[in-house]
Amino acid sequence: xxxxxxxxxxxxxxxxxxxxxxxxxxxxxxxxxxxxxxxxxxxxxxxxxxxxxxxxxxxxxxxxxxxxxxxxxxxxxxxxxxxxxxxxxxxxxxxxxxxxxxxxxxxxxxxxxxxxxxxxxxxxxxxxxxxxxxxxxxxxxxxxxxxxxxxxxxxxxxxxxxxxxxxxxxxxxxxxxxxxxxxxxxxxxxxxxxxxxxxxxxxxxxxxxxxxxxxxxxxxxxxxxxxxxxxxxxxxxxxxxxxxxxxxxxxxxxxxxxxxxxxxxxxxxxxxxxxxxxxxxxxxxxxxxxxxxxxxxxxxxxxxxxxxxxxxxxxxxxxxxxxxxxxxxxxxxxxxxxxxxxxxxxxxxxxxxxxxxxxxxxxxxxxxxxxxxxxxxxxxxxxx
Amino acid sequence: xxxxxxxxxxxxxxxxxxxxxxxxxxxxxxxxxxxxxxxxxxxxxxxxxxxxxxxxxxxxxxxxxxxxxxxxxxxxxxxxxxxxxxxxxxxxxxxxxxxxxxxxxxxxxxxxxxxxxxxxxxxxxxxxxxxxxxxxxxxxxxxxxxxxxxxxxxxxxxxxxxxxxxxxxxxxxxxxxxxxxxxxxxxxxxxxxxxxxxxxxxxxxxxxxxxxxxxxxxxxxxxxxxxxxxxxxxxxxxxxxxxxxxxxxxxxxxxxxxxxxxxxxxxxxxxxxxxxxxxxxxxxxxxxxxxxxxxxxxxxxxxxxxxxxxxxxxxxxxxxxxxxxxxxxxxxxxxxxxxxxxxxxxxxxxxxxxxxxxxxxxxxxxxxxxxxxxxxxxxxxxxx
Numbered sequence: 001x002x003x004x005x006x007x008x009x010x011x012x013x014x015x016x017x018x019x020x021x022x023x024x025x026x027x028x029x030x031x032x033x034x035x036x037x038x039x040x041x042x043x044x045x046x047x048x049x050x051x052x053x054x055x056x057x058x059x060x061x062x063x064x065x066x067x068x069x070x071x072x073x074x075x076x077x078x079x080x081x082x083x084x085x086x087x088x089x090x091x092x093x094x095x096x097x098x099x100x101x102x103x104x105x106x107x108x109x110x111x112x113x114x115x116x117x118x119x120x121x122x123x124x125x126x127x128x129x130x131x132x133x134x135x136x137x138x139x140x141x142x143x144x145x146x147x148x149x150x151x152x153x154x155x156x157x158x159x160x161x162x163x164x165x166x167x168x169x170x171x172x173x174x175x176x177x178x179x180x181x182x183x184x185x186x187x188x189x190x191x192x193x194x195x196x197x198x199x200x201x202x203x204x205x206x207x208x209x210x211x212x213x214x215x216x217x218x219x220x221x222x223x224x225x226x227x228x229x230x231x232x233x234x235x236x237x238x239x240x241x242x243x244x245x246x247x248x249x250x251x252x253x254x255x256x257x258x259x260x261x262x263x264x265x266x267x268x269x270x271x272x273x274x275x276x277x278x279x280x281x282x283x284x285x286x287x288x289x290x291x292x293x294x295x296x297x298x299x300x301x302x303x304x305x306x307x308x309x310x311x312x313x314x315x316x317x318x319x320x321x322x323x324x325x326x327x328x329x330x331x332x333x334x335x336x337x338x339x340x341x342x343x344x345x346x347x348x349x350x351x352x353x354x355x356x357x358x359x360x361x362x363x364x365x366x367x368x369x370x371x372x373x374x375x376x377x378x379x380x381x382x383x384x
Numbered sequence: 385x386x387x388x389x390x391x392x393x394x395x396x397x398x399x400x401x402x403x404x405x406x407x408x409x410x411x412x413x414x415x416x417x418x419x420x421x422x423x424x425x426x427x428x429x430x431x432x433x434x435x436x437x438x439x440x441x442x443x444x445x446x447x448x449x450x451x452x453x454x455x456x457x458x459x460x461x462x463x464x465x466x467x468x469x470x471x472x473x474x475x476x477x478x479x480x481x482x483x484x485x486x487x488x489x490x491x492x493x494x495x496x497x498x499x500x501x502x503x504x505x506x507x508x509x510x511x512x513x514x515x516x517x518x519x520x521x522x523x524x525x526x527x528x529x530x531x532x533x534x535x536x537x538x539x540x541x542x543x544x545x546x547x548x549x550x551x552x553x554x555x556x557x558x559x560x561x562x563x564x565x566x567x568x569x570x571x572x573x574x575x576x577x578x579x580x581x582x583x584x585x586x587x588x589x590x591x592x593x594x595x596x597x598x599x600x601x602x603x604x605x606x607x608x609x610x611x612x613x614x615x616x617x618x619x620x621x622x623x624x625x626x627x628x629x630x631x632x633x634x635x636x637x638x639x640x641x642x643x644x645x646x647x648x649x650x651x652x653x654x655x656x657x658x659x660x661x662x663x664x665x666x667x668x669x670x671x672x673x674x675x676x677x678x679x680x681x682x683x684x685x686x687x688x689x690x691x692x693x694x695x696x697x698x699x700x701x702x703x704x705x706x707x708x709x710x711x712x713x714x715x716x717x718x719x720x721x722x723x724x725x726x727x728x729x730x731x732x733x734x735x736x737x738x739x740x741x742x743x744x745x746x747x748x749x750x751x752x753x754x755x756x757x758x759x760x761x762x763x764x765x766x767x768x
Binding site for chain 2: 045046047048049077078079080113114217218219290291294295297298300303304307308310311312313319322332334335336337371372373375376377379380
């Protein structure tokens with residue numbers, strides 16, 4: 001699968017820079033060859049941000065990005081001015097090879113935090129990646145950004161004569177790197193930067209932003225969207241946003257499915273809410289309940305723990321009149337005992353929870369994983 | 385230890401009603417024999433509240449409570465109108481025995497949720513408890529409210545010629561009953577109900593409200609404070625509040641020390657905050673980070689996970705200038721690597737984390753536990 005190099009106008013590479021102790025590929029480069037260089041980016045909302053995020057936020061401001069360089073094997077977070085210089089040097093080296101400005105190079109890093117990356121190894125990796133750039137390099141790039149991911153995550157969505165490609169790594173429960181999520185999405189559609197920004201914010205709001213694997217927010221999260229315009233086709237903003245949301249949701253669910261230490265992928269949908277914000281708040285509160293998540297690990301259709309989480313929110317509802325279904329069985333009716341919970345099977349990985357607030361017409365889904373022994377093991381046995 | 389019967393003017397009992405499958409004591413009764421019957425209560429902020437909470441909130445409104453009846457072995461939550469009738473019948477039975485009004489009887493329940501309590505067994509238990517009431521019955525009562533607690537929690541604080549006594553059960557990580565916390569506190573000081581209310585809110589704000597064992601909020605939490613006035617002494621509100629805060633903090637730390645599945649008791653103190661609210665928000669965000677809590681279980685002095693949690697808050701600070709100490713070792717200075725983390729020993733149960741925001745003069749402590757295999761086991765292996 002070619003992922004980010006599926007749309008026309010992109011080249012990519014994935015090489016071994018020697019940052020990962022495993023000796024696997026650890027440096028990826030994605031280059032937009034034009035003719036347009038429109039871009040949009042979203043970054044972690046965490047106020048403690050890694051050096052590559054601090055750099056890339058500046059790069060992103062003018063809506064022009066020509067390349068994204070990503071390394072695994074070190075997050076370059078809490079590494080101070082020397083770490084920032086490493087990020088800067090990485091962008092400069094990419095720019096030299098491509099004969100562009102460093103201010104058009106987004107840098108992403110993932111891996112251990114609080115440790116300096118080996119700058120010489122990183123720069124040598126950039127040299128190798130620049131030499132390896134290829135119109136079919138998307139797959140190699142997707143492999144080079146993996147940390148504890150067990151599979152590479154890529155997506156292709158076809159428009160009419162144009163397409164979207166993407167790659168992602170991470171998601172919550174990925175020990176020990178604070179669950180860094182890095183995503184690069186490419187398109188050959190003609191979309192001006194301002195519209196790309198609108199589309200990306202709309203698409204991430206209903207996809208990555210609703211992935212709440214363990215409630216912990218990374219210092220490095222980045223989603224970078226590049227548009228080459230190489231198809232010559234300008235879809236409507238509405239159509240482009242819809243296809244982009246499809247691509248983002250596909251990648252988000254791939255992250256959920258590969259979250260380490262998780263036995264279950266759980267979709268929590270709140271229906272009949274007074275507003276979408278209410279629906280998100282309720283679904284997210286359930287997604288963050290350790291007691292609920294441990295119950296799902298134990299294959300226990302524990303609706304009481306769901307109601308207790310719903311009760312902590314400020315959403316509009318009558319506490320005495322809530323319904324809850326698990327895998328389609330309405331185990332709670334009117335805030336009391338409903339259908340027999342023994343009818344619920346939790347043997348499969350995928351689990352659905354539906355909370356009916358009976359307060360309106362809005363709905364929203366938040367995705368999470370269960371809380372397992374493996375999660376505790378992986379996040380306690382490794383330093384980071 | 386006599387706990388709630390240490391102050392003059394109280395009798396108590398703890399008996400076996402047969403609600404607990406273990407056959408242990410499961411029904412407690414605490415009676416104020418006067419001459420005054422001032423009372424104050426605080427209840428869970430969860431909007432999904434158990435039947436005894438719905439009942440007791442009404443009882444508490446007039447500032448007069450003459451008895452508190454508590455059962456373990458069943459939370460009477462999500463049990464609908466029939467469950468409410470069981471609570472009502474329990475209060476009526478207590479009132480009959482004491483020749484008082486049912487409207488002066490607080491009812492508390494703890495145990496499994498979503499199951500009806502055996503009303504006949506409960507009422508027979510009330511009969512037995514009324515017959516067993518004793519001026520030294522505090523210890524029996526404290527044992528009767530235990531669920532998965534391994535030790536009874538009691539406290540006595542002496543004033544000048546008056547005293548405070550208390551008992552508590554629960555705290556987060558107490559599977560599988562949603563961590564219900566029940567607390568009864570007695571005093572023979574002369575304190576009008578309005579002042580009791582002020583004192584109780586001030587004391588719980590800095591004690592029970594800052595115990596955040598696993599971030600899950602129970603449907604049954606109740607703290608009930610009864611004042612008999614039997615000492616004839618009226619301390620100043622300031623003095624009474626200070627002693628009450630001592631008693632509440634003592635009980636809170638006993639709950640923390642007995643939290644099931646926990647290897648560590650962690651005190652997270654934020655210093656030099658711009659406001660107390662900021663300090664609480666920062667400490668609480670760290671207390672709720674599963675990644676941080678799993679690291680402490682793994683004896684890993686992981687300051688990066690602490691900073692990442694601090695970064696999710698809205699508190700005033702410079703993200704590039706934070707200091708963090710674990711057990712007194714400043715492992716993070718100016719948001720970068722500080723003293724050698726290998727200097728931190730996490731072998732002992734008690735752990736202190738200090739976050740220095742360098743933004744003001746306020747401080748606050750939130751207490752939590754680590755995230756362990758035992759926590760996952762206990763909250764996944766039992767239904768509730």
